[in-house]
Amino acid sequence: xxxxxxxxxxxxxxxxxxxxxxxxxxxxxxxxxxxxxxxxxxxxxxxxxxxxxxxxxxxxxxxxxxxxxxxxxxxxxxxxxxxxxxxxxxxxxxxxxxxxxxxxxxxxxxxxxxxxxxxxxxxxxxxxxxxxxxxxxxxxxxxxxxxxxxxxxxxxxxxxxxxxxxxxxxxxxxxxxxxxxxxxxxxxxxxxxxxxxxxxxxxxxxxxxxxxxxxxxxxxxxxxxxxxxxxxxxxxxxxxxxxxxxxxxxxxxxxxxxxxxxxxxxxxxxxxxxxxxxxxxxxxxxxxxxxxxxxxxxxxxxxxxxxxxxxxxxxxxxxxxxxxxxxxxxxxxxxxxxxxxxxxxxxxxxxxxxxxxxxxxxxxxxxxxxxxxxxxxxxxxxxxxxxxxxxxxxxxxxxxxxxxxxxxxxxxxxxxxxxx
Ligand SMILES: CC(=O)N[C@H]1[C@@H](OP(=O)(O)OP(=O)(O)OC[C@H]2O[C@@H](n3ccc(=O)[nH]c3=O)[C@H](O)[C@@H]2O)O[C@H](CO)[C@@H](O)[C@@H]1O
Ligand SMILES: C=C(OP(=O)(O)O)C(=O)O
Numbered sequence: 485x486x487x488x489x490x491x492x493x494x495x496x497x498x499x500x501x502x503x504x505x506x507x508x509x510x511x512x513x514x515x516x517x518x519x520x521x522x523x524x525x526x527x528x529x530x531x532x533x534x535x536x537x538x539x540x541x542x543x544x545x546x547x548x549x550x551x552x553x554x555x556x557x558x559x560x561x562x563x564x565x566x567x568x569x570x571x572x573x574x575x576x577x578x579x580x581x582x583x584x585x586x587x588x589x590x591x592x593x594x595x596x597x598x599x600x601x602x603x604x605x606x607x608x609x610x611x612x613x614x615x616x617x618x619x620x621x622x623x624x625x626x627x628x629x630x631x632x633x634x635x636x637x638x639x640x641x642x643x644x645x646x647x648x649x650x651x652x653x654x655x656x657x658x659x660x661x662x663x664x665x666x667x668x669x670x671x672x673x674x675x676x677x678x679x680x681x682x683x684x685x686x687x688x689x690x691x692x693x694x695x696x697x698x699x700x701x702x703x704x705x706x707x708x709x710x711x712x713x714x715x716x717x718x719x720x721x722x723x724x725x726x727x728x729x730x731x732x733x734x735x736x737x738x739x740x741x742x743x744x745x746x747x748x749x750x751x752x753x754x755x756x757x758x759x760x761x762x763x764x765x766x767x768x769x770x771x772x773x774x775x776x777x778x779x780x781x782x783x784x785x786x787x788x789x790x791x792x793x794x795x796x797x798x799x800x801x802x803x804x805x806x807x808x809x810x811x812x813x814x815x816x817x818x819x820x821x822x823x824x825x826x827x828x829x830x831x832x833x834x835x836x837x838x839x840x841x842x843x844x845x846x847x848x849x850x851x852x853x854x855x856x857x858x859x860x861x862x863x864x865x866x867x868x869x870x871x872x873x874x875x876x877x878x879x880x881x882x883x884x885x886x887x888x889x890x891x892x893x894x895x896x897x898x899x900x901x902x903x904x
Contacts, residue, residue, distance in 0.1 A: 490866030495733030639664025
């Protein structure tokens, strides 16, 4: 298994180009099965999760090109087999987003249940209940969610008990081909939901309200293949901004979407960073200062994103004073805390809250990446720590960060991949 070796090399400085968003690319790729003809997608990031999605789509029988310079074509007309097998699904929970589009277009879908993961149980009950409300018969047999409908799904009013990003996306995508009007209430408002809605509308769907907590979808009979550019990755952007802040450096993120990460930018300003926003760029400059501690509480958009919580734990571990980080989305998303403690961070877990007493620096150590953002926070810690940090199990990192070692090296970091 590959590892990442990180050594402190002073403040980061320079420019980094942000990739397309993993969490927008995945639902858009999976919703491509709804089209009648070829979809051409641009700004698709070269990630392990994208490779898994391509493999899943090919397993269904779709003709999918290789990803070249961020561009991918998908011809779903050849789909013949509506089954997403366990071997691929177990590596990527987002595979559940095939369920809605497949049953809406083909009337049947079998998608393996992905199982629990490091950050929490992550059930899919809301996905299932929403499809049932639209008239599908859904069973769970031998580890697979099996959805069936005779003819078209029916428009329905669906109240989501919990705000769910992929739940909203799955049901919104399914409802585009339903007979009648669907309302999704208490919908997720994440920018990636809006990006998926924009793509579906360009394909001919009639969706309004994406980005608010009530989404209205008027079903249509068919959707067309189109060209679409995936939005920039706000979490990747936030990760490079935090990396620059933790090293007391500066960075300009190009091809970014500042309006999608305002809660993160505000917290970075509170930490003492000078942040500037352009149309498609964000710059951050610590002017050599050590970060001030910032307390955060994760919650659905437009509040502070859970996918940036781990990175802010590292920033706070290096800040001048005390802070409190509260996780409200996933029950087990502090797996990075014991690893940061091994690097000398002073932090205490109390249920869903982590109390942090910042230190001037950390010490390099061998650490284990437990999930995607935990991995990122350990890499950031390594950029500052004395000695050498070796982050093991970086396949997590490869799920969500395109060429992280090259991008960091471009900012002056001393980072290298140790091949297994
Ligand atoms: C591919 C993708 O976009 N992943 C993102 C998505 O994950 P994902 O869509 O899986 O996360 P959800 O928004 O669904 O999860 C939010 C909460 O709802 C609960 N829940 C969810 C579905 C369900 O049927 N029942 C249920 O109880 C979950 O356990 C969790 O406590 O949003 C998360 C929250 O912003 C992010 O961390 C992930 O990066
Ligand atoms: C938790 C994440 O992703 P996923 O939902 O794909 O596991 C993430 O992007 O931080």
